[in-house]
Each structure stands twice: as C-alpha cells, then as structure tokens.
Amino acid sequence: MVKSFLLNITKHVRKFSKLSSRDESRLKELNCPVIPIIVKPPKVITWSKLGDGCFKLNVDSGSNGNPGHFGASGILRDARGHALAGFAHSYGVTTNSIVEVLALFDGLRMVQ
Template sequence: MSSKIKHFWCQGPLDRVILDELGCSIIPIVTRKVELIAWRPPERGQVKLNVDGGSCGNPGISGGGGIIRDDQGGVVAGFAHNYGHATNTIAECRALLDGLRLCRQLGLRDVLVESDSMVIVGWFLWKFWEEITTMVGELNVRFRHIFRELIWQ
C-alpha cells in the first residue's frame, strides 16, 4: 500500500505513525493566505474599462468583451464579440482594442484599463500595436493588472 495521500489532515498524534507503518507517504497540505479583493471605481472624472478575452483551446474558438463604468460604478457601456479561431492572447488584445474603440466612440478620454492578462498589461500585441498605441495617445489611458475575479464584479 505505497500510495501518496495528497489531502490528509491528522486527527491525532498517532495518525502519522500509523500511516508511516503502512508505507503511506504524506504530501503536506499547503495553506494559502486568503486575500480579499474587490472592484473599486476609478478616480473622479475617470472611467474604468475592464476587458477579458479567451479561447476554447489555444488556439480555438475565441471571444472577448468588456464593461465601461464611471466613477460611481455605474455602467456606461458593455460589449461582447466572437473573434473566431484565435489564441487567448489575440482574444485578450482584441477585447482591449474593441473597448478602446468604444471609449473613443463615446467620447471618453480619461480611461483606466484593467485586465487579468499580464500580456496586455505588460505589452501590446504586434498585429494591433499601431492602432492601440494611436488610441492610447488620443485618450488618457493607463493600464493595471487585476485578478480575474474582479473583471465581472
């Protein structure tokens, strides 16, 4: 009986001795610190654009969307699009581009972008680089990485 027990809580001081006698190695449970996170509205006069994209498979059928909210947390606009066959990164970038286009159409100029994609927050994707950088120059845009759970709160 030499199997590994992955999730085991010792009930008493002899549990580990008994398992060792039976030849069962124990993989300790790692506890993680729980961090409470919550969506926060942008600063006064700003709007916040939360975007996300993904694909079923990578590459695969993909899509993305986003939501724009004002400094009171009120919804200004939202969108969702099918991007066809693409990678996760392409879908994330397309969602960003579509969100920035919508901000421009609505005349929104002070935009905080939040995304769970470190790729999007850290650098822009080649194919869309020129249009995104042009819009970032036209609009007052800043980028911030957030946890996935906050995008759709």
C-alpha cells in the first residue's frame, strides 16, 4: 500500500534537479522511478540586421499544456531593428502548431 501511494505521488510531483543520496536510495528500495532533469545550457539568440527596405516579423507562443490555453505575440521591425508594431493575443485551447500559424497570420494582417 505504501509503495502504491509513493508511486502515485511520483506521478504528480514536479521534476527536480537533485536528490540527496539518502532519498535516492530509499526510492530505489521501494522501486520508485527517479527521473532527474537534464539541464541544457541556454542558447544565445540574436536579431540579425536586414537589408534596406526589408522588414522582419518575429512571433512566439506560450501555453499551459499541449493542447492547452495558448497565447502568442509578435513584433515587426525595420532594417535598423526599430520596432514598428506589435501584438499579443489569446487563442483559447488549441495546439502549438495551430497557434504558431495563427500568430503568423495575425502578424501578416498587422503589416497590411
């Protein structure tokens, strides 16, 4: 019964980066899965300059699950990197693929 209870808890506990050796050995004794987080180094992303007369539209989305409640935003910049316009929108419950396309369409409508 205790093992079943602990297995159920491990399904709902947030991920963690480090356990004490004591906790880890106890969980192994109970045959409970231990799934550590693999930390990746951050990726540096920069805005690259454009040729004269060009514009760049960047969009991104965020969610609470997939599918889940999604929102997205975008920004339009000129060749010098100056922001010309932007938007933020809530799309309700959908998937990440759909909301990225919807955000792109919203950004293109903003340009018209």
